[in-house]
Amino acid sequence: MEKGLARHYTLWCNVAMDQLTDVLIAISHPTRRAIIGQLANGPARFLDVAKQFDTALNAVTKHLKLLERAGLIKRRKQGREVLISFRGEPLREVAGWMHEYERFWNERLDQFEQYFKDKKKKEKKQ
Amino acid sequence: MTKSTKALEFRFERTIPASPDEVYDAWLNPKIPGNPWNAADKLILNPKVDGFFYWTFKGTPHYGRFTEVERPSRIQHTWMSPNTLGEESTVTVAFQKRGEDTLMTLVHSDLPDDDKARSHENGWNYFLDLFPKQFGDASRASR
Numbered sequence: 001m002e003k004g005l006a007r008h009y010t011l012w013c014n015v016a017m018d019q020l021t022d023v024l025i026a027i028s029h030p031t032r033r034a035i036i037g038q039l040a041n042g043p044a045r046f047l048d049v050a051k052q053f054d055t056a057l058n059a060v061t062k063h064l065k066l067l068e069r070a071g072l073i074k075r076r077k078q079g080r081e082v083l084i085s086f087r088g089e090p091l092r093e094v095a096g097w098m099h100e101y102e103r104f105w106n107e108r109l110d111q112f113e114q115y116f117k118d119k120k121k122k123e124k125k126q
Numbered sequence: 127m128t129k130s131t132k133a134l135e136f137r138f139e140r141t142i143p144a145s146p147d148e149v150y151d152a153w154l155n156p157k158i159p160g161n162p163w164n165a166a167d168k169l170i171l172n173p174k175v176d177g178f179f180y181w182t183f184k185g186t187p188h189y190g191r192f193t194e195v196e197r198p199s200r201i202q203h204t205w206m207s208p209n210t211l212g213e214e215s216t217v218t219v220a221f222q223k224r225g226e227d228t229l230m231t232l233v234h235s236d237l238p239d240d241d242k243a244r245s246h247e248n249g250w251n252y253f254l255d256l257f258p259k260q261f262g263d264a265s266r267a268s269r
Binding site for chain 1: 136141148153161
């Protein structure tokens with residue numbers, strides 16, 4: 001059995017649903033998507049994030065907590081300030097989960113095609 | 127279980143350097159690498175109309191019933207697994223002669239698109255639009 005296929009398939013079957021749920025909840029709200037859009041351009045301070053929105057600071061804090069729980073942002077101290085930056089990996093994992101059928105068939109078909117290519121090469125040599 | 131009113135579909139194409147007869151036969155031969163049966167830990171395969179298949183991969187069972195078996199042009203069967211959320215999806219494989227080669231088209235359709243799947247798709251489209259550079263491999267289009 002091919003190790004690559006087994007790995008993908010195992011990921012497919014055993015994917016961490018809780019994290020997926022957190023990520024999907026995180027990107028389900030327009031404000032949080034706007035925050036992600038802003039942070040995708042580079043890290044920002046809390047007040048820089050908050051000033052984009054006509055909403056209470058407390059509400060922005062809650063949005064950031066949900067994004068942090070989903071692993072979509074991280075905070076790091078820089079001197080006296082806290083910088084918030086975007087992490088794309090959880091979104092890639094969601095994308096991978098969504099398309100495992102696509103991956104599965106692509107891998108099967110790639111291997112099937114290669115089998116015939118190899119067979120043809122052998123026939124030419126003979 | 128109520129069947130989803132909407133469904134997802136994936137389509138794949140490959141040009142195989144062999145005749146449709148050879149490719150068709152190879153697709154149903156569990157000894158040939160690349161067909162789904164070759165990946166099975168345990169396999170029961172009866173490729174005739176209304177014949178069933180059962181195979182497990184890493185302990186995950188898959189079931190299906192062949193609905194079209196037309197050598198050398200077309201195979202269609204249903205496909206159920208825990209990943210179809212208990213619903214019947216459909217796999218259709220067509221083999222068309224292209225000179226000395228065969229154009230093989232595989233369509234996996236009727237994949238359940240319930241609210242959960244839909245939310246995943248929305249997420250996928252959303253971040254594909256927003257962050258195209260970050261999803262090199264994951265955004266690979268089906269050929």
